[in-house]
Amino acid sequence: METAPIVVASPFLLDRRAEWGEGWSPRRFLRGRRAGIVGLGRIGSAIARRLAAHEMEVRWWAPCAQHDAPWPRMDSLHALAEWSDALFIACRSDSNNAGLVDEGAIRALGPGGVLVNVSRGTLVDETALRSFLKNGHLGGAALDVFAREPVDPANWNGINNAVLSPHMAGYTQEAGLAMFGQLRENIRRFLAGEELLSRE
Helix, strand or coil, X not given: CCCCCCCCCCCCCCCXXXXXXXCCCCCCCCCCCEEEEECCCXXXXXXXXXXXXXXXXXXXXXXXXXXXXXXXXXXXXXXXXHHCCEEEECCCCCCCCCCCEXXXXXXXXXXXXXXXXXXXXXXXXXXXXXXXXXXXXXXXXXXXXXXXXXXXXXXXXXXXXXXXXXXXXXXXXXXXXXXXXXXXXXXXXXXXXXXXXXXX
């Protein structure tokens, strides 16, 4: 049975029509652009270092302050979104922060902004996100996670300013080995009455 493609076309990827560069507009430079990161844990910090290497200005926000962070923390998520050219979602998901990136935050990011989510789909108001992408009130999105997986491709029909991937950003051979190694160690620790490496 043939299904609709999941990945949506983007002007920054090779055109699906195989028209080599015809009609393309030049991209914006990364240097000097503003990158906001929601969550500055291990992954958020790694993203920040890579963005800083491209000479982007980096700021972040999370509910808990980190006084030793080398990048400035904004007062709120909405303030960070309003400041950012690109907003990266890299915080932990739990029962208390579902819909954290709400309609107001997406609106604050604005028609020139891009939202990137590599954390969990439940953190973003996906209905509002799709609406803002369709009506041009958000510049673009790159998503590896979704509120419900697998994704219904029909939800993304006609949205050409997003790049979607099927929750595979961290799917590498090395990550798989590390994950199962952690699982085995957590089982051993649980049976031995020791503190677990992680509870996720």
